[in-house]
Each structure stands twice: as structure tokens, then as C-alpha cells.
Amino acid sequence: MSGESGKGPLDLGAAELREALLAGEHTVVEVVEAHLARARERDGELSAFQFLDDERALARARELDAARAAGEPPGPLFGVPLALKANMCLAGVETNCGSRVLSGYRPPYTATFVERALAAGAVPLGITQMDEFAMGSSGENSAYGCPRNPWDPTRSAGGSSSGSAVAVAAGLCPISLGSDTGGSVRQPAAFCGIYGLKPTYGRVSRYGLVAFGSSLDQVSPFARNVRDLELVLETISGHDPRDSTSLPLPPFEPERPAELMRLAGLRVGVPSQYRGEGLDAEVGTVCDAALAQLESMGAELVPIELPSTEHAIPTYYVVATAEASSNLARYDGSLYGARVEGDGSLQGMFAATREAGFGEEVKRRILLGTYVLSAGYYEAWYGQALKVRTLLRRDFERAFESVDLVAGPTAPTGAFRLGEKTSDALEMYLSDVFTVPASLAGLPAVSLPAGFLPGDGGLPVGLQLIGPALAEARLLRVAAAFEAATDHHARRPRPLEAGGVA
Amino acid sequence: MSSVAGFRREGVEWISEATGTRWVPVIGLEVHAQLRTRTKLFCGCANEYGAPPNSLTCPVCTGQPGTLPVLNGDALELAVRAALAIGAEVAPRSKFDRKNYFYCDVPKNYQITQYDQPYCQGGGVELPSGRRVRLNRIHIEEDAGKSMHETEGVTLVDLNRAGVPLIESVTEADLDGAQDAADYLTALREILVYAGVSNADMEKGEMRCDVNVSVHPAGEPWRTKVEIKNLNSISNVVGAIEHEIPRQIAAWEGDGPDPVQETRLFDAAKGATRSMRTKEGEADYRYFPDPDLPPVTADEAFVEAQRAALPELPAARRERYQSRMGLSAYDAGVLTASRDVADFFEAAARLSGEPKEAANWISNEVLRALSGDELEAEHIDELPLKPFDLAELIGLLDKGVLHASGARQVLREMMRTGKAAGELVIELGLEQVQDDGALEAWCREALEARPEVAEQVRDGKTKAVGALMGAVMQASGGKANPQKVREILLRLIGVEE
Numbered sequence: 001m002s003g004e005s006g007k008g009p010l011d012l013g014a015a016e017l018r019e020a021l022l023a024g025e026h027t028v029v030e031v032v033e034a035h036l037a038r039a040r041e042r043d044g045e046l047s048a049f050q051f052l053d054d055e056r057a058l059a060r061a062r063e064l065d066a067a068r069a070a071g072e073p074p075g076p077l078f079g080v081p082l083a084l085k086a087n088m089c090l091a092g093v094e095t096n097c098g099s100r101v102l103s104g105y106r107p108p109y110t111a112t113f114v115e116r117a118l119a120a121g122a123v124p125l126g127i128t129q130m131d132e133f134a135m136g137s138s139g140e141n142s143a144y145g146c147p148r149n150p151w152d153p154t155r156s157a158g159g160s161s162s163g164s165a166v167a168v169a170a171g172l173c174p175i176s177l178g179s180d181t182g183g184s185v186r187q188p189a190a191f192c193g194i195y196g197l198k199p200t201y202g203r204v205s206r207y208g209l210v211a212f213g214s215s216l217d218q219v220s221p222f223a224r225n226v227r228d229l230e231l232v233l234e235t236i237s238g239h240d241p242r243d244s245t246s247l248p249l250p251p252f253e254p255e256r257p258a259e260l261m262r263l264a265g266l267r268v269g270v271p272s273q274y275r276g277e278g279l280d281a282e283v284g285t286v287c288d289a290a291l292a293q294l295e296s297m298g299a300e301l302v303p304i305e306l307p308s309t310e311h312a313i314p315t316y317y318v319v320a321t322a323e324a325s326s327n328l329a330r331y332d333g334s335l336y337g338a339r340v341e342g343d344g345s346l347q348g349m350f351a352a353t354r355e356a357g358f359g360e361e362v363k364r365r366i367l368l369g370t371y372v373l374s375a376g377y378y379e380a381w382y383g384q385a386l387k388v389r390t391l392l393r394r395d396f397e398r399a400f401e402s403v404d405l406v407a408g409p410t411a412p413t414g415a416f417r418l419g420e421k422t423s424d425a426l427e428m429y430l431s432d433v434f435t436v437p438a439s440l441a442g443l444p445a446v447s448l449p450a451g452f453l454p455g456d457g458g459l460p461v462g463l464q465l466i467g468p469a470l471a472e473a474r475l476l477r478v479a480a481a482f483e484a485a486t487d488h489h490a491r492r493p494r495p496l497e498a499g500g501v502a
Numbered sequence: 503m504s505s506v507a508g509f510r511r512e513g514v515e516w517i518s519e520a521t522g523t524r525w526v527p528v529i530g531l532e533v534h535a536q537l538r539t540r541t542k543l544f545c546g547c548a549n550e551y552g553a554p555p556n557s558l559t560c561p562v563c564t565g566q567p568g569t570l571p572v573l574n575g576d577a578l579e580l581a582v583r584a585a586l587a588i589g590a591e592v593a594p595r596s597k598f599d600r601k602n603y604f605y606c607d608v609p610k611n612y613q614i615t616q617y618d619q620p621y622c623q624g625g626g627v628e629l630p631s632g633r634r635v636r637l638n639r640i641h642i643e644e645d646a647g648k649s650m651h652e653t654e655g656v657t658l659v660d661l662n663r664a665g666v667p668l669i670e671s672v673t674e675a676d677l678d679g680a681q682d683a684a685d686y687l688t689a690l691r692e693i694l695v696y697a698g699v700s701n702a703d704m705e706k707g708e709m710r711c712d713v714n715v716s717v718h719p720a721g722e723p724w725r726t727k728v729e730i731k732n733l734n735s736i737s738n739v740v741g742a743i744e745h746e747i748p749r750q751i752a753a754w755e756g757d758g759p760d761p762v763q764e765t766r767l768f769d770a771a772k773g774a775t776r777s778m779r780t781k782e783g784e785a786d787y788r789y790f791p792d793p794d795l796p797p798v799t800a801d802e803a804f805v806e807a808q809r810a811a812l813p814e815l816p817a818a819r820r821e822r823y824q825s826r827m828g829l830s831a832y833d834a835g836v837l838t839a840s841r842d843v844a845d846f847f848e849a850a851a852r853l854s855g856e857p858k859e860a861a862n863w864i865s866n867e868v869l870r871a872l873s874g875d876e877l878e879a880e881h882i883d884e885l886p887l888k889p890f891d892l893a894e895l896i897g898l899l900d901k902g903v904l905h906a907s908g909a910r911q912v913l914r915e916m917m918r919t920g921k922a923a924g925e926l927v928i929e930l931g932l933e934q935v936q937d938d939g940a941l942e943a944w945c946r947e948a949l950e951a952r953p954e955v956a957e958q959v960r961d962g963k964t965k966a967v968g969a970l971m972g973a974v975m976q977a978s979g980g981k982a983n984p985q986k987v988r989e990i991l992l993r994l995i996g997v998e999e
Contacts, residue, residue: 089568103565109561111568210567214793243570245797323793326600329611334659344655350604373602373788382790427948 005107014080014174014228021068021079023155028068032061032123036059036082039125039172045153050164051087052126057081071409075121078233082122083167083176085349086130086144089208090114090217097162098142102337111208112243113177113219113236113373120235125173132359134212135429136160137167140205140422148418149191151491152457155415158188161222165192168289169493170221175232176222181213181328182316183411185220186447190462193449193491195223195479198435199233199441200469203482206241211327213244213320216439219485225489227445230441232252233472241353242405242432247470257391261481267403273309274408274434282453285399286461290450290482295408297481300437304399304406308391309437313429315392316436317365318372318385325369331357362502364425393441401467405475409434410447410462438466446472448479449488460488506748514678515720516747519673521755524720527747528727529677531739532666533690537580543644543667544571544614550732555660563665565609565923565967573598575862577667580699581642582800582808584588584669587697587815588637588690598642598795602788607647607659607938615643615670615707617789621798627693629685629818636674643668651956663707668807669699675714680743684736687711687879696815711739715746716761718753725754729765730775742768745776790948819844827857837903842883843869849889854896863892867913877917886920887913895923901981908932934983938990941982945990948973956995967991 009017009031020026036054040411041047064079082476084090087097089107096102100464122361129140139147147162149155161178165188168176178185180198189196197220210393211217212324221232230252238251270291275284295301333353334346342352358366372381399406411431421428438445441467450463465484467475483489506795517527539549545562564568585592599617620641651657671690677683691709695698702709711734716727729907730746733739741887746766753761763785766775814822816838823834837847847864851857868887871877879885895913898904903925904912912926917927927933949956949969958966967988974987992998 076928088570089566093566098568105567107568109566206568206570211794224540225756231867244572245570245793260987322790326602326788326790329602330605332604332606332611334606335564335609336566347604347656352889368621369790373790376784377598378788378790416850495595 010038010171012174013225014077014223015225015231016079017080018434021090022074028061028064028123029058029174030373031079032057032081032125035125035173037424039167042170042172044151045148046150046166046170046172046186046389047088047147048128048163048170049083049126049171050096050098050129050144050163050488051094053124056093057123057125059369060118064121064123072229075216076231077117077118077175078121080122080175081125081173082117082254083126083128083173084114084124084229085161085176085288086127086180086394087134087179087210087212088114088127088177089210090124093127095127096144096337097134097212098130098144099357099362101141101333101353102145102312103480107208109208109432112205112240114208115239116236117177117232121406122175122235124380125167126261128161128167128176130163130178131184132362132430133158133210133324134160134179134181135215135361135365136415136419137162137183137187137428138421139188140418141359143359146200146418149415151459152415154417155459156191156418156420158191158411160184161188161196161220165189165194165196165222166393168192168224169194171492172354174224175228177232178222179209179221180218180220180435180439181216181320182439183432184443184461185222186435187411188429189222190460191415193235193452193460193488194225194445195448197221197229197231197233197472197476198438198444199237199252199472200247200444201236202245203233203252203444203470203472204415205236205243205246207240207242211323213324214325214327216316216320218386225464226448226483228478230476243386249470252472255269255477259476260477261484262295262298263478263481264292266299266405267302268299269302269304269305269399269406270293271306271309271399271402271406271408273306273407278430278433279409280413282455283409283413283461284452287463290463291407293485294478295466295480298484299478304403306392306395306399306406308388311388312392312431312437312440315388316432316440316472317368317429318381318438319364319389321369322382323387324371325366325373326368328358328362328366332453334355336430347492361425379433379457389440392437396437396441396443396453396466396468403466405471411435414453414459414461434464439462441490443467444475446475446479448482449491451486451488452491460491506744509748513608514928516717516751518755520749522686523751523755525717525747525751526720526760527678527743528675528716528718528724529679529743530672530675530714531677531686532714532749533671533687533701534710535584535646535694536708537574537577537667537669537688538700539580539667541574541576541945542665543577543642544665544771545576547665549660549666551708554674555658556662558662560663563609564661565611569901571614571792573668573772573798577642578621578798578812579799579808580658581640581667581669582805583697583812584671584699585625585640586639586692586805586809586812587693587699587763588624588639590640592800593619593621593623594801595619595662595797596621596641597797598792599789602793603785605646607661607664608656609647609661609664613644613646614792614795616641619925621800623838625690627686629682631682631685631691632684633676635676635682635686638672638674640669640671643670652991675727676715680740683713683743684986687736687739692816692839697812698750701759707734710734713742713946715743715750717750728761728763728765730764730768731778733768738770741770741773742775745773747773762853763822774801795938802991806969813841816844823857823861825947827851829858829861833861833865836869837861840882844883846882846889850892851894853890853893856896856900859896859899860892863896868892868911868917871914872918878915879903885917887916891916891920891923897899898923902985903927903934904932905934905980908980909933932981941978942990942994944977945970945981945987945994946975947977948993949991958991959995959997964992964997967995
């Protein structure tokens, strides 16, 4: 199945794959079959997918081949296999958010961003595993199985978009969609050694993304190269009249600089708060090397302060849980999803359904969110959190007066062992310490493969770049320059190397 | 208002016969009115009454996971017009909040409403008594669905109404009795209907009312208030208040527990309120700003555009009918009681150039016919008769083609069939005889038959000519023009008028 490029379809990124398809090297059916076969072969071990939807994927592939044969113009994601997180609505396909309470729920409609990806020619292969309702940083809070990190199956792939990250990292598909509320795409991207981009809040429509923290949630792509990341963002972004919080802007357009690797004049802010307590020393060393690389390409590293950072985690856990407590109220067994009758009364059914349907972490956050919104506590908690959120925004605004972007580690550690943090919720929450500030400020941020830890079997490390609102093009230009100058992104997990390219 | 045993009523006061204490009621109303939009508040489903259960629903208004609300701009326009119609202030910026509570007819288990920053504050409504009821605020919110508890353990839910746009208006506690409440609801309804904001049909649930009632001895501070919820007719509002006032007084005066802050329901069949829940049982609604909806802005240009779109309201119309058209206060009141009638009247008055005539025909004939049961139509806009037809009829009267009783006959047929006046005059053979020769012949016959009457007229009793006119009318089969007959008779008798 190897084409003129010498690479099989499984080795190609989305843009390359499209080119190969248009060059007639493969048919879409061949490409999709190859990915489905790989996924089936590998997923017993990795558990990236909740389920593969062979039938739908192949039917779609045949349609695309036929459309191509009929001379229809190919979309920007023509024939590209795609994985969707289990909180994304595709009409008729189970969207359970990793929760028992939504088991069997098939939405009657399709999310705007999924529609756009489909219209661009993407082929959804299946639905990926996630922490229940996107609450978690390890993939362990799912009712349907926990993905394994392809670099070390005893370790977490990160979360909550665990399965979508694993699918791309392990080569089960070239691109996938996750959702990032407080780091749910960037942190697993870092753990799995791939790219993850959280766009500016409002860039991508949330219509059809099952809500966790509505003021934070953004659909976010994973890819193995920067060009693919751009391609997906171009496809799914742009105003959607069905989401009042989507920005009134046309789709994202990438910058294509003439001199990719020149970063002269770029001022990179390095916040002291992103290097403090809790940061694994080796992760810090890898990030320092990555920053030095940027410097060697002409960027200027500027020490900056983001003083409100220390309040970001508590603020996030107030805002996100408050919104979640209300967003998740609808799962009561009355209209859809699972139902447990309870004592026969209406309230009894609600209580029994929710008691049986939600996992422990989701219940913890609903309780927390309910508490912070309660009469008498609102001002002290939710009201206060909104104020701190404003301070965090101002921190960034001030920083961006003197720097073009902010850089630091995506996560304080490399991928931790499964089970390592499950007993301590607070410690788990702290793995989002560097990703949460950009979420609260609504800013775009990308995690890129920055290098590998010397110990721990060489786990990947992610570097996070945070930009001002709508500066995705800038972030991606810098990411592309770094990509061109390094080969961290090209290194794949071992099993993949073993079973992959001939 | 009815008399209640154990009390004497003096003005607003309830005087307890047992203690002689003069009790003063304090009443405030919260009124929900459905906005007359084509679609629901946050989705594209039709806002209609009477469709099969759950046929007017979509992923958004059934609260499917992942769906988002988008504000219906028409709802905001109508809501702003309601605010302007009661002279209230429109906030340049307001926001939507979530009111969280679990119930099966609230698909998201929260209602989108406006909590601490409503779009409208202040304003007021004049009552016929001259009293002005001040409004505290109006806010926009979505309606819940309808749940029907069939048999034990079975609840049916219809979500057609879920997401229908409502405005909730809250008065200050300016009312002091059931009559006030009834007057207020009537006046508010009239304004909302006139402004085109709501149909406010209480029978269809398009307008619903919660009542807050407390009582206190005259001159003393106000006491604990009780809320009576979900009153769906003016008579239920009156009934609930008339029951609740003496119940509270009896509780204050008796040895039992004093009234507590609670929510009660009115049982119309029993004519009594009963406790639904006390304050301790109230849900904590955990209001917070809805992150799915950006703040609502209503800038000056927008508000002014709504003001321009606002039709003239009933009080202004009544004033104009009297001062410019010369109608009586009574007629002006009758004609403005509904916007359709007033619009009909104005069109007929304009087309005929005879506002007083148009007013008389509408209030004496058309409205009477509508209230009777000889016609199928109940509302003036359901009649086949249009303002143009009435104007034509008035024109025929003016020209003397028809006399009044013939015109009445024609009008009745017009209301039934929608045929044109001219056509009916011929069809019914009602054309007046205008031919002077024929009229004069009948007049001479009458004079010859009753010469003594001519004498009386010559002696100055001009009124006596009526007897001769009767004879002429009879001879003509009712088709003679009475005005002309009179002129001819007087000329023949030789009397100048």
C-alpha cells in the first residue's frame, strides 16, 4: 500500500494524505480501510476509541471517491480520517460524554464544527474515549475505558481528550478533535508528543459540543504537524449563528511567512510563575532548551510576571464547576439517556438517575459548583472568581503590551502513571496549572512537541505558546518555525515505529 | 365585591366586627404575558397555541446536550415596546441569567430569565379610578412546558410551550383590593394588546398572574406577605384576593399561628387558597449569568425605532376621539375597549368623513350584533363587514338613498353576507323614492284625507305634521325620504319653517 512518496497512507499527515489522494496514489476507501485496520489492530492495547464506526466511515469514503470521480472539487480535508471526542454531536451516533448517564444517547442533530469538517471531506472513523463530561486530566474518569499512553501503556495519555490524543499519536488517524476547557487538549497533546491547539474563545462554534464549562469550552484540534493543525482550524472556525458566543469573524486564515525559520524581532515572554514549585525539573530543562532554540532563531526571551497565576486553579474550579452544575442538571432521565426509576416519584427518578449515572469526579464537581452558586455563598465564591478572572485577563493584557507571546511548559510533569493521582483530586487538578490561565482569559494556546525527558523511558514534553486573542496565526507561525528547526514532532512512540514504516 | 361574614367594608378597609380593628390590604401583582412572536425565545420553533403535544419542539427547546440558545430579536423588540407603552425605562444593557431548579417541564432544569439586570425598570399603569399603579420592573424569560399529572405515578409533559417568550412585569405593592387588581389586569392587558406585544388571552394561558397579599391594621407597618401563584383569570385573581384577605386577618386576630411567608394556590372550585410551600421549602435557584448568552444591548436608536413602531395606546385614543372627533366619553370608551374595534372605527370614520355616525353605527349596531348570537363572529375582525362597507352605508344615508331603518336592515345583511351596501339596497328593495312628483302625489292624498291636521299646523303646531308624514311613509312602503316628505307637506300647507 505504499505510494510514490515511499510512505503508506498511515504515515501521512492530513495535508499530505489529501495530496496523495488527489494525485491518485490511493482511494479514500483504501485510506479509510487502512486506518480502520490499524485502529482495530492497535486499539485493544491503547483503548483510544469508544467505538469505530466502520460502516459509516466506509460509506462516506465511497461517497467521496464517487464525488471525486464525478469531478466535484475536493474539500480541504478531502478523504482525511478524523476521530471525534465523545462529547461531539453527530446525528444518530452515540454521544455519551464518557458517562453512564448518557449511555445510548444518539443526538438528533450534528454539531456545526462536525458539519464543517464533513463538508470539507473529512471521514469520521469513530468516537474516542474521554474523561466523563471532560472532567479529568488523565482519562481515568470514564465509564467506558481508559486510554493508554502510546509511549508507555502504564502511563496516562492525559485528559480529558485522552482518546483523541492517543488516536493521533499512535497513528490511528492523522487528525482528531478534542475539547479544551482548562487544558483538556493541550495537556494530552504534551503527554502524547503531538500538537494541540486551543483556539481563542469564540473562534469555533460550540453548537453541538456538549457543555462542561460554557465560558471556557473550545473545540480544539490535535495533529502531528503544524500545517494540519492550521488546516483543521481553517475548516471548523468562523461565525455560527447558532452559537451566540461565537465571534462574528470569517474562518481562520494562516500566515505563510516567506522565511519560515526567522523569528527575529519576536519577543517571547517567559513568566516566572510558570517555572515555580511543582514543575518537574527535567520538564523545566527540556522547556529551557526549547526556549533556547527559539532564541537561537532570533526570538528575544523576555522575563515577565503574571502575578494572578497562583489564583488560576481555584478560580477555574469555581467558574467551571458552577457552570457545570447547571449544564449537567438536564441529565435527569426524563428526556434522554439512562433512567433509573428510583422510588417512583419524579424527584426520586431524578435523584436515582443521577446517583447511578454520574461518576465520582462529576459528582464532586457538581457539588462544588452547586455550593459556590448557593444563596449566601455566591459573592464569596462565584462573584470573587469572576473578579479574579478579570485580573488574570489583565495580567495577559499587560504582558502582551511588551511581548508577542508567552511561553512555558504545557504541564508540570510528563505523563504520570495511571492510578498515580486518582486518590488525590487536588493533585490531579494541579496538572492543569499552566493551561488553565489561558482558558480563563479566553486566549489561544498551542502545545507543541518540545523534546523528551532523559529518564522515564523518554516521555515527550510539551511547550505551550499563549498568544493574545485571535493571534492563532502568530502562534502557529512560531510553532511551524520550531517544527522546521527540530525533529521532536517526527519521533513516534515505539510500537508505532516497530509496526509502521517499512 | 362581595360581603364577607365578620367584616364591614369601608373604602379599602376591612373592619373586623370581632375586634373593631381596621385592616388595610397591601397587594402587588406579578404578571406573565406571552410575547406575540412568530417563533420561540431561543430557537426557531413556532410560537403557537393548540398544536398536538410536543409537535413544536427542536433540539434547542428540548434541551438536547450541546445545543445553545440564540435570542429572538423580535422578542426583544416587542418587550421593549411593552416597556415604552407603560412609560418605563429601557436599560441600555441587560443580561440573561439561569434560574436553576429541577422539574420535568423545564428540559434543561434551568430557566433562562433576567435576574438582577432586567431590561426594563419603572413605568406605571393608570386605572379607571385614577389611581396609578407603579411597576417595579419587567424582564424577559422563557416559558416552561406543561406537565399533566395523569394518574398516580404518570406525568405527561408537553414541551410546545417550553421556550415561548414571556415578559414578567412586577408591580409595586400599590394595590389595595380585588377591584384594583381586576382593573390593573384589564388595563395592562389592554395596553399589551394595543401595543401588539401580546394577545394576553388568559384562557389560553397567554397571560398569568401571581398575587402578593398582606394585611396590616391601619397606621401600622406592613406585615408578612403571602404569594398566591398561577391565577389564570381575572375572576380567579379577584376570588383569591377576596379569600386571602379575611383569611390573613382571621389568622392575625385568632389564637392560632400568624400568617407565614409562603406560597399558596387558589382552588377556584372551593374558592379558597391552600398552602403550597413555606419559605423554608423554597428552592435556592442559584441564579448566575448565562454564559451562553452575551449581554443584551438596547441602544437609543433601537429604542427609538421601537417607540416609532408603537401604535397609539387606548388612553391617547380616547382623548383624541373626544377632543378631535367630538365623541362622548362613553362612546370613546366603548370603541377603545379593544384595539380591533378602535382600528375598525378609525378606518370607517376616515373613509366616511363622519366619525360620529361611524361611532353610532359601530357601538349601537355592530357591537350589539357581535355580543348577541345571531352571528357566528365574536370579534369585529372576524366579520365579513369591513370599514369601507360601513363608510359606504353612511354615504348612502347621507345622500338620502336610505333611511335609518333601511340602513339597519342593510347593515345586518352586510354583517352576515359581506355584500356591498349598494347591492343590498337594490336586493332588499330599500331605495328611497326621490322622485318629487310621486312624493307630492302621496302628500296631497294625505292632506285630503286629514284636512284637520293641516289646520293644526297652520295654527302653529308644526309637530302635528308627523301624523301626515306617517301616512305618506305608509303609502310609499317606507321608501319615501322623510326629510323631503316633510318639506313638501309644509310647502303644500303653506307654512314656512
